[in-house]
Amino acid sequence: MSSESETHSASGAPSERSDGRETLYISPAEEAVDEMERVSGIHPGYRRAHARGFCCRASFLPSGKAAPFTTAPHLQEHEVKAIVRFSGSSTDPALADLLSPAKGMAVQFLLPEGGRSTLVGVTVPVFFARTPESFMEMLTTLNRTKTGRMPKSEALRRFARHFGESRQSLLALKRLKPPASYATNLYYCIHVYFLVDEEGRRRPVKFEWIPDSGVQTLSIHDAAAMPDDYLEREMELRLQAHPPSFKLSIVFGEEGDPTDDPTKRWPSNRRRIDAGRLVLLEPIPEPHGLIMDPTSITEGIALSDDPILNFRRDTYAESLKRRSGGH
Numbered sequence: 001m002s003s004e005s006e007t008h009s010a011s012g013a014p015s016e017r018s019d020g021r022e023t024l025y026i027s028p029a030e031e032a033v034d035e036m037e038r039v040s041g042i043h044p045g046y047r048r049a050h051a052r053g054f055c056c057r058a059s060f061l062p063s064g065k066a067a068p069f070t071t072a073p074h075l076q077e078h079e080v081k082a083i084v085r086f087s088g089s090s091t092d093p094a095l096a097d098l099l100s101p102a103k104g105m106a107v108q109f110l111l112p113e114g115g116r117s118t119l120v121g122v123t124v125p126v127f128f129a130r131t132p133e134s135f136m137e138m139l140t141t142l143n144r145t146k147t148g149r150m151p152k153s154e155a156l157r158r159f160a161r162h163f164g165e166s167r168q169s170l171l172a173l174k175r176l177k178p179p180a181s182y183a184t185n186l187y188y189c190i191h192v193y194f195l196v197d198e199e200g201r202r203r204p205v206k207f208e209w210i211p212d213s214g215v216q217t218l219s220i221h222d223a224a225a226m227p228d229d230y231l232e233r234e235m236e237l238r239l240q241a242h243p244p245s246f247k248l249s250i251v252f253g254e255e256g257d258p259t260d261d262p263t264k265r266w267p268s269n270r271r272r273i274d275a276g277r278l279v280l281l282e283p284i285p286e287p288h289g290l291i292m293d294p295t296s297i298t299e300g301i302a303l304s305d306d307p308i309l310n311f312r313r314d315t316y317a318e319s320l321k322r323r324s325g326g327h
């Protein structure tokens with residue numbers, strides 16, 4: 001899918017596109033991935049976002065504090081294995097670490113009875129779009145302005161329409177400093193999930209990964225002197241010296257806290273528990289077919305009705321399909 005489209009519908013209905021001979025139907029996920037490919041071109045074999053990454057083998061020891069709230073096997077008392085992938089957010093795998101401000105940390109827990117549960121975090125606490133439709137409009141506007149197919153005045157008008165929802169995310173991005181290491185960032189999983197206990201009671205939560213070494217950043221000056229892939233090199237060395245670790249912090253929402261809006265933070269005084277500790281053990285080559293789909297979760301955790309969260313399932317699958325097919 002790479003022909004240009006003039007309309008888009010991220011709402012679930014396939015949209016139409018004509019190549020002059022026949023009408024082609026494409027799904028919202030295909031359309032989104034097409035648009036993402038227009039940002040920096042197609043890089044065969046790579047993810048269509050967060051293209052370059054670094055994988056490690058890890059181990060998660062739950063504290064047991066989440067057990068009263070969820071039946072999720074990895075949040076009880078026994079250690080589970082995990083795969084972690086750190087990444088830069090760019091769609092271009094060749095972009096220097098310094099130039100992609102937000103970083104990602106995706107964790108796949110390998111459950112004792114088989115099965116997996118995934119958590120995907122980034123270094124900003126909120127997303128820039130409230131719905132897939134907004135996401136698509138902002139991305140198409142960006143791409144069309146870049147290629148001269150939309151006048152700047154029209155682009156500004158469109159971005160202004162979304163400024164309210166994007167504001168917090170843009171401010172957070174602006175405040176980001178280059179990380180000293182992938183292991184010294186705080187990662188927010190942004191969306192709301194529900195913990196589900198034995199009686200079926202559901203509680204809204206957000207997940208955060210807090211680095212045990214504390215947040216450490218570099219000045220722009222120092223980061224500019226680093227090699228393009230300094231974060232990967234640094235992790236190789238760090239893992240040889242001492243296993244880095246993160247705490248999994250679970251934040252509980254209260255009555256009135258939004259559960260379907262990834263552009264909104266909850267008040268900072270919400271109750272939290274320390275649900276366990278993830279220790280990174282050694283670098284590994286990326287496992288074949290690895291997909292960090294944030295909707296792939298185990299029993300004891302449920303998805304919220306956040307439209308962005310639910311939209312991610314099909315777009316991640318579409319990206320996997322393209323990159324595994326050699327595209």
Ligand code: HEM
Nearest residue numbers: 047048049050085104106120121127135292315316319320
């Ligand atoms: C409309 C919303 C979004 C779309 C369309 C989207 C799309 C994508 C796609 C296509 C990939 C590559 C998937 C693959 O090939 O496996 C990806 C990766 C990723 N995205 Fe998103 N994304 C969205 C929202 C978010 C949000 C809200 C976060 C914040 C937590 C996020 C964080 C990440 C991370 C960390 C990765 C790399 C995962 C890995 O290491 O495998 N994305 N995204």
